[in-house]
Amino acid sequence: MTHALETDLASGALAEIITDIAEEAARLILPYWRVGTTVETKSDASPVTEADRAAEALILQRLAERWPGVQTVAEEAVAADGAPASVSDWFWLIDPLDGTKGFVQGRESFTVNIALIHRDRPVAGVVTAPASSVSWASTAPGKGAVRRVFGEAWRPIKVRAQPAEGIALLSHSMTDEEAARLAARHGCTQWQGTDSSLKFCLIAEGRFDAYPRTGPTSEWDTAAGQAVLEAAGGRVLGADGQRLAYGKPGFLNGPFVAMGG
Structure with a gap:
């Protein structure tokens, strides 16, 4: 099979x-x-x-x-x-x-x-x-x-090395204040709101630097984007600092961050 x-x-x-x-x-x-x-x-x-x-x-x-x-x-x-x-x-x-x-x-x-x-x-x-x-x-x-x-x-x-003024991609559902704080936590001085798994791909092609996510997602929301980003040299880490894994109970993800170089 x-x-x-x-x-x-x-x-x-x-x-x-x-x-x-x-x-x-x-x-x-x-x-x-x-x-x-x-x-x-x-x-x-x-x-x-x-x-x-x-x-x-x-x-x-x-x-x-x-x-x-x-x-x-x-x-x-x-x-x-x-x-x-x-x-x-x-x-x-x-x-x-x-x-x-x-x-x-x-x-x-x-x-x-x-x-x-x-x-x-x-x-x-x-x-x-x-x-x-x-x-x-x-x-x-x-x-x-x-x-x-x-x-x-x-x-x-491929991903880029994160510049001094990196740019984060974030969910549209966040307030400006929340987004700025979350972006800064991951070394980014700017941020942009974007829908869907497109965020992983834009980091993979070297245009952006991080996608931190605190809200709930399902595994089908992230798996394909993670495969692309990791193949391009990036990483997707859970709150425990380990690679985001799949087949979890209910197919639900906890907080994670997707990163380029």
């Missing part, structure tokens, strides 16, 4: 395939954007749209076609049926539309996220931004991270 998965991961074919899947999902999502899509509220008070559900169904179908039998943990399936009680050594974490609130409000920084987890670590991931037609991905293990505009060639990306 996992032999093909491991072979594709090692060769780099897996990164290409999941990026193609994420970009197909992106094209499915875009017709729902800025057209007054109906919004429902889930039990955790977060929004969900038909775009979320359609994209997730597509991703699950494509993954099952290529790698049948590999466990999947996907946001909307968990919302509908509950989280699985346990996970296998290998499993997929999927957020078909991260940043739904911004998507509903017409903002651009929503993403499609697919990550492969092996024994609590994200070993492959892709983040796709439908509105800008850009994807970021980890490549074969040890081969770095890459970025591409849809239909164009990949180009390598």
Whole structure:
């Protein structure tokens, strides 16, 4: 069941395939954007749209076609049926539309996220931004991270050494005072609010320096971005100073900070 998965991961074919899947999902999502899509509220008070559900169904179908039998943990399936009680050594974490609130409000920084987890670590991931037609991905293990505009060639990306006046990326939900204080705690004199897992990717390509998060997130919100950022030379650390791990109870993250160089 996992032999093909491991072979594709090692060769780099897996990164290409999941990026193609994420970009197909992106094209499915875009017709729902800025057209007054109906919004429902889930039990955790977060929004969900038909775009979320359609994209997730597509991703699950494509993954099952290529790698049948590999466990999947996907946001909307968990919302509908509950989280699985346990996970296998290998499993997929999927957020078909991260940043739904911004998507509903017409903002651009929503993403499609697919990550492969092996024994609590994200070993492959892709983040796709439908509105800008850009994807970021980890490549074969040890081969770095890459970025591409849809239909164009990949180009390598890497984190930058943090400058004296670093710039943090933070959630839009924070007040200016809270954001400035949190940014300063991580050596950043400036900050910018941004939706979704795009924050990990902007650090991975060397444009920003840190993304500290104190509020709650789910593992599917962070796994693909972490895979990309770590492949680009960055780190994602939990409150205990250890690498953020996956397959935790309820698939919930505590506080963490994502960092570049």
